[in-house]
Amino acid sequence: MNIQLNGKPRSTLATTLAQLLAEAGFGSATVATAVNGAFVPLALRTRQDLKDGDQIEVLAPMQGG
Template sequence: MKIMVNGAATEVRAGTLAQALDELGYGEAKVATAVNESFVSTAARGQTALEPGDRVEIVAPRQGG
């Protein structure tokens, strides 16, 4: 299915946010996620179903000062 990931159209086979993160190479990464502008906690990713056209944001923490 086609979803938007960080503003870019992306094709995924995943049915949940957790599966999409694995498929996109973020499996064990420490990232913050949102679907359709709603924050999704790490614990809820496995139960968060994705639909075609969903907007997924993946943000990695940055260090520095």
């Protein structure tokens, strides 16, 4: 399936958001996620199915002031 991950095209075999994060190397990182502009909390990532053409955003928190 073909998706967009942080604005870049990506081909994946992942069928859920959690699988995609593991595949992309985000594994245990603390990140915020959205699918097609809708926030997906950590507890729902294993149930968030992906479809061809989905746009996924993964954001890491930043420290500073």
